Amino acid sequence: MADSNSYLIDDSNGDDDYNYILVDTGTGQSNATLFSQIREIGIEPEDIDLIVNTHCHFDHVGGNDFFPNAKIAIHKIDAVALRDPDSELTVSSLFGSIVRKHDVDIELEEGERIADFEIISTPGHTSGGISLYDGEILICGDTIFANGGVGRMDIGGNPNDMKASLMRLKELDVEYLLPGHGPWVNNGNQHIKMSCMMMGIR
Numbered sequence: 001m002a003d004s005n006s007y008l009i010d011d012s013n014g015d016d017d018y019n020y021i022l023v024d025t026g027t028g029q030s031n032a033t034l035f036s037q038i039r040e041i042g043i044e045p046e047d048i049d050l051i052v053n054t055h056c057h058f059d060h061v062g063g064n065d066f067f068p069n070a071k072i073a074i075h076k077i078d079a080v081a082l083r084d085p086d087s088e089l090t091v092s093s094l095f096g097s098i099v100r101k102h103d104v105d106i107e108l109e110e111g112e113r114i115a116d117f118e119i120i121s122t123p124g125h126t127s128g129g130i131s132l133y134d135g136e137i138l139i140c141g142d143t144i145f146a147n148g149g150v151g152r153m154d155i156g157g158n159p160n161d162m163k164a165s166l167m168r169l170k171e172l173d174v175e176y177l178l179p180g181h182g183p184w185v186n187n188g189n190q191h192i193k194m195s196c197m198m199m200g201i202r
């Protein structure tokens with residue numbers, strides 16, 4: 001099963017409302033593995049108080065269910081799909097499964113902050129896709145991948161949005177690129193450039 005990557009932001013020393021923020025939760029079908037990984041660093045699933053979904057696809061939101069104390073945050077456009085049990089936009093049928101939890105507590109918009117990260121609107125893979133950027137790290141969902149790759153644009157997104165999002169990401173100074181699938185890498189800017197070239201952006 002093609003779980004997304006999950007990234008944990010430890011903001012327990014910060015002044016914000018949330019201590020442990022999980023970015024994407026996978027399909028939920030491998031939640032035992034995810035649980036054991038967060039327990040390895042001394043955190044219980046109950047300690048996660050905020051989930052940020054980079055977009056509404058099943059492989060990123062299916063695990064939202066398993067964190068009983070977490071509020072769910074997603075961009076306001078993808079929130080519409082996540083709230084609707086009948087929406088095709090979560091593409092859960094591609095995974096032969098259903099999204100069980102449809103709660104959205106926080107609708108995110110461009111420019112808002114989560115811990116040290118700024119929300120950047122990066123549509124293209126879905127209409128409400130977001131990336132999180134802290135000046136060094138870019139968590140980019142399925143917008144782009146390491147070694148030059150862009151997310152599918154036929155399941156809720158479109159190429160024009162994707163191009164515009166890539167132009168934006170190209171302007172950022174990114175050391176660590178943390179994509180929704182595959183490895184995370186350093187020299188993030190180079191990987192963004194490779195992804196841009198795939199879309200004909202120089």
Ligand SMILES: [Zn+2]
Pocket residue numbers: 004057059060142180181
């Ligand atoms: Zn994905």
Ligand SMILES: [Zn+2]
Pocket residue numbers: 055057125142151
């Ligand atoms: Zn996706």
